[in-house]
Amino acid sequence: MTVPASADEERRIKTVIFENTECGRCDGSGQYGPASVANGVCFSCAGKKTRLTKKGERASNETTRLLDERSSVPLSDLKEGDVIWAKASGWSGFHPIDYPYKWRQIKSISEPRVSAHSITKDEDGNEVRTPCYNVTVTFESIAGQEERTNSLGGSSPEEIMAKTYRQRTDEYREIHQGVMREIVRRFSGATAVYYEDE
Numbered sequence: 001m002t003v004p005a006s007a008d009e010e011r012r013i014k015t016v017i018f019e020n021t022e023c024g025r026c027d028g029s030g031q032y033g034p035a036s037v038a039n040g041v042c043f044s045c046a047g048k049k050t051r052l053t054k055k056g057e058r059a060s061n062e063t064t065r066l067l068d069e070r071s072s073v074p075l076s077d078l079k080e081g082d083v084i085w086a087k088a089s090g091w092s093g094f095h096p097i098d099y100p101y102k103w104r105q106i107k108s109i110s111e112p113r114v115s116a117h118s119i120t121k122d123e124d125g126n127e128v129r130t131p132c133y134n135v136t137v138t139f140e141s142i143a144g145q146e147e148r149t150n151s152l153g154g155s156s157p158e159e160i161m162a163k164t165y166r167q168r169t170d171e172y173r174e175i176h177q178g179v180m181r182e183i184v185r186r187f188s189g190a191t192a193v194y195y196e197d198e
């Protein structure tokens with residue numbers, strides 16, 4: 001016997017809103033501190049004026065984790081100009097800044113290089129040195145600052161996984177749709193916006 005899909009399961013989710021509240025650091029202005037530091041953009045909310053509540057944050061983190069798990073692609077599949085969902089870090093003067101996940105366009109991908117070795121022992125007690133390869137992805141800058149990934153590592157160049165996924169492919173759209181459905185079902189801090197609600 002087939003179970004009929006409920007009306008909600010047939011509607012396409014456009015986006016998920018995570019429970020949020022006005023940023024307390026900047027009182028919802030998005031600006032904090034002198035203009036000379038990061039253009040006066042509030043560090044706490046990254047200029048977004050709102051912050052996620054604990055419930056919203058749990059739902060948001062789980063969304064990111066599921067998308068990572070289900071749609072990560074090997075770095076070797078990516079090329080300049082691809083748009084991927086990724087975190088980045090950069091510098092504002094002497095201040096290191098972590099930028100949150102967003103769609104970012106790849107500007108360049110460095111050659112893999114060996115940054116370290118991990119040393120383990122095989123069953124005969126001999127040292128086994130395993131190289132750790134590192135790659136840095138630089139993104140087209142949005143705020144005038146250079147934005148790049150934290151280095152991505154793996155024990156061979158082929159094994160380096162970008163914790164990222166491509167935008168605008170049918171495959172990605174279906175994965176995203178499935179993740180959003182699951183998140184809305186599991187978390188009270190997540191609310192679906194359906195296409196026909198507009």
Ligand SMILES: [Zn+2]
Pocket residue numbers: 023024025026027028029030031032042043044045046047048049050
């Ligand atoms: Zn703020």
